[in-house]
Amino acid sequence: MKAKCPKCKGIGSVVVDYKECDACGGTGFEEDAFDIGNHFKGVNSNAKAKFDLGGEEDIPCEVCNGKGQVEVFEECPYCHGTGQINVCRDCGKIIDEKYDICPDCEEKRKVEKMKFDEFEARRKAARDVYVLDSLCQMKDIDKNKLYKGKITRIERYGAFVSLNNNVWGLMRGDVSEYHVGEEVIVFITSIKSREGKIDFAPAYVDAYNLKRLTKSIPRTLIDQLEKKKGQIVRIDGEVQQIQQTSGPTIFIISDESGTAEIAAFDKAGERSYPEIELGDAVQVLGEVNEHGGKTQIESSSMTKLGEENTRKLHKLIDDALNKKAEPQHVDFLVKSDVLNRLKPKMREAARKIRRAILDGRTILIRHHNDADGICSGVAMEKAIIPLIEKYNPSNDAQYYYFKRSPSKAPFYELEDVVKDLSFALEDQERHGQKLPLIVLLDNGSTEEDIVSLMQAKIYDIEIVVIDHHSPGELLTKDERDGEIYGATVAVDEFVDTHVNPYLVGGDSQLTAGALATEVAHLINPNVKDLIMHLPAVAALGDRAECGEVYQYLQLAAEKGFTKQHILKIAECVDFEAYFLRFMNGRGIMDTILAVDNFDKHEKMIDALYKEYQKRVDTQLKATIPNIRKTQLENGIYFNLIDVEKYAHKFTFPAPGKTCGFVHDRIIKELGEDKPIVTLGHGPDFGVFRATDAVNEQYGFNVNDIVTVIAERVPQAGVDGGGHECAGSIKYIEGLGEEVLYKVVEEIQSLSKK
Incomplete structure (x- = not known):
């Protein structure tokens, strides 16, 4: 730490000698203050004003202030002209430049820190305050721990404090400053086990860490819950779903053996355990009951597992589910x-x-x-x-x-x-x-x-x-x-x-x-x-x-x-x-x-099939007479039907099915072994049906045709596809004729393999 040099007072130099003042020649007075007639002449006005002199008085030398001598300065050897020195920040002792504290003070600090750390460790150890879950009983508590409870009744001799529904006792002494419902931190002064009574005293702590004390019971796998009805169990699992009903909150929890429903209730329609989220690994304590014919656990407590336990549980569940899957x-x-x-x-x-x-x-x-x-x-x-x-x-x-x-x-x-x-x-x-x-x-x-x-x-x-x-x-x-x-x-x-x-x-x-x-x-x-x-x-x-x-x-x-x-x-x-x-x-x-x-x-098949046939016959009566049939130069039988103009709309069968029925009728006329292609079209769509023969003999494929037409008429927005011999094509209505013309051209260009 830097401080003012004690030798030079922060000036950076010290007086080492005195010499005669050059300005006054050692007289201490101005040499030209008087003329021969001893009259005041040319007196420096500043000096006159400074020393408040009359016209006939002697004028002191301004340089040496009338002493006739001046000081001789040299650089301060302590601070080397800087005006500052390095001192211990605790005691002020002069120390080397590379330190900020002297060895004595440093040792003193180490001792004080050790004492503080020891005190802090003891203080922190005493700050753990435990909250009992609803299943804990008197045998689960420890005289050496602090507990958080609630005052349930006040009498002249003390206040009754409840740690949970199973554990309570009397806090003796002056309780005039307390009130019913107030939460207090207490320690146990005595446990009268034979009488089942506990005496408390208030614990005064400024800060503390709350820890939940859960009843130590072995883990139960979910697939074993049927055998545990009416008993308190503990399950460890992962939260799969959270449902908020008008009554309890329902948690769906799964472990490596199965899935269980957990009911938790604080207030009607109010979310229980809001800190628990989807995917959390939790430990649940509660009683196994039956609800709506299904096994259910009524939760007494639900807590998140620690990081290490969560990792182990997830691996356990993952391995088990992979095996079961x-x-x-x-x-x-x-x-x-x-x-x-x-x-x-x-x-x-x-x-x-x-x-x-x-x-x-x-x-x-x-x-x-x-x-x-x-x-x-x-x-x-x-x-x-x-x-x-x-x-x-x-x-x-x-x-x-x-x-x-x-x-x-x-x-x-x-x-x-x-x-x-x-x-x-x-x-x-x-x-x-x-x-x-x-x-x-x-x-x-x-x-x-x-x-x-x-x-x-x-x-x-x-x-x-x-x-x-x-x-x-x-x-x-x-x-x-x-x-x-x-x-x-x-x-x-x-x-x-x-x-x-x-x-x-x-x-x-x-x-x-x-x-x-x-x-x-x-x-x-x-x-x-x-x-x-x-x-x-x-x-x-x-x-x-x-x-x-x-x-x-x-x-x-x-x-x-x-x-x-x-x-x-x-x-x-x-x-x-x-x-x-x-x-x-x-x-x-x-x-x-x-x-x-x-x-x-x-009965269902009979009823539906009759109506099915009726509607198909009605549709074919409209379409069959209007089929445009031709045999292309390459030998393919090509059939075209405008299902927009020559078919009933908005009823069964739809255009795709209608095209299929028309195609089937033509196959009956010509034979299945013939290369037949049927295209049912509307203003902006087309539906293909083809026999296997045309695919086998000519390599006909609806997907290939759609791809080619999309390239040849790019402005038509062609899209579609399907199976090789059954599919559809979509396009812009205004370019419908051009698209259909290109489709016919493409089919006509096919040649036998």
Whole structure:
């Protein structure tokens, strides 16, 4: 620390000698003050004023102030001319420049710090104040600890203090300054165990740390709660959901063995344990009871676990759930090389769905609104809902954790993803639900899906796709013995698991309904007998033909369903789907598909099929006479029908179906082995149907045609796609004629292989 030099008084120099004043020659007076006549002459006016002299007085020398001598200065040897020296900041002793405190004071400080640290440690140790949870009893308390309680009654001899409902005692002495309801910190002076009485004294602490003292009881796994009814238990788990009712707060907690419902109540409609959030690892103490036929714990306390215990619990739960989510090793319903190559992906899809169920995430299923897509969705529904009800304690778990919605288009539209995200985020905000697992069935594989998939991925939502539409160009592929065993496509960047026969060398003839039913069987083998006929319905509804289809038809026959009846079911599904539009039709579709309400199935099919035939006949009477038929130069039979002008609008069948019925009628006339293409068009759309022969002989592919037309008429905003022999094209109405002309040109340019 710097201080003023004591030698030079901060000047920086000291007097070492005196010498005669040069100004006055040692006289001490001004030399020219008088003339010869001894009269005042030329006196310095400043000097006169300074010394208050009269006209005839002697004038002192201004330099030496009349002394005749002046001082001689040299640089101060102590401060070296700086005027400052370094001193100890505690005692002021002069010390070396590189220190700010002297050795004596430094040692003194160390001793004082050690004493302070020791005091502070003792002080902090005494600041822990414990709050008893509602389960603690007298045997759980310790005389050496401080406790926080509440005054419940005041008498002249003291105040009664309650630590919880089980532990209370008397704080003796003058209690005139206290009042009922006041919280106090006390220590125990005596425990009269034989009488069950405790004496307290007030503890005066300025600052303290509150710690919760919980009753030490062993952990119970959730799957053991049934055996513990009426008992106090402790469970450690992760918060899956928080629901605020008009009464208690309901917490859904899961551990490595299962999921439990915890009811916590402070005030009606008021959130209990507001510090507990979704995903927290907690310890719950409470009594096991039954509510609404389900086991429930009435919480006495709920606390967050520490960081280390949280890490251990999460790992324990994660390992256990991964093991439980692993699908059973069951055989496919039919024999198929394509299915065998797809098996790893199908098991992965099943594993992700099972894990989402165990995690308490909603399963959100989106499927195309036709027979194939609906069979896919219903098969999944029948496999998933029993598991949700098994692993979730809520009575209405299936409505919280499962949603199935149809999509009008055979791809994941922006309209669909906006609805799904909106509901998911709202459920997360209002009901404390986790973000869902999205499962796309009979859609999700094409480039048209990418924008919607990207939007869902912004929220890190997990997505599983099970589809049979052509995904376009394979980005990477693994070929063995001429067969593709694995590949990736454009949508895989935004999809977590992608099941599609094209990725392993298959094609669209293995329908989404078949794939989804096989995955549903992996998810829950118990539903095999219930859903085993659905792939046959999906195949006939999608006009699929392959070896697997015949095997699925045989399975349906084993259940008593003829091929003709299966076809009726598929047509009734399409008919009813038209009127259900965006509703999933659960119940109605179950009856039509013979997976529930079995006694009503035959009556429903009879009623719907008659109306179905009637409406199809009415539509064909309007369209058949107006088909423009021609055989192109390359041999392809091309048929054109304006479904906007020559078909009934806003009724079943819709334009796509109408085109299909027209195409079927022409096939009956010409034969299935002929290369036939039918195009039903409106002002801004077209619907393709083609025979397998035109695909095999000419390489006809709807997706290729759409791509070419988009390049040749870029201003028309061409979009669309689908299967090789069935799909659609969209364009700007004003350029409709040009687009159709280019389509005909492109088909006419095809040549035989």
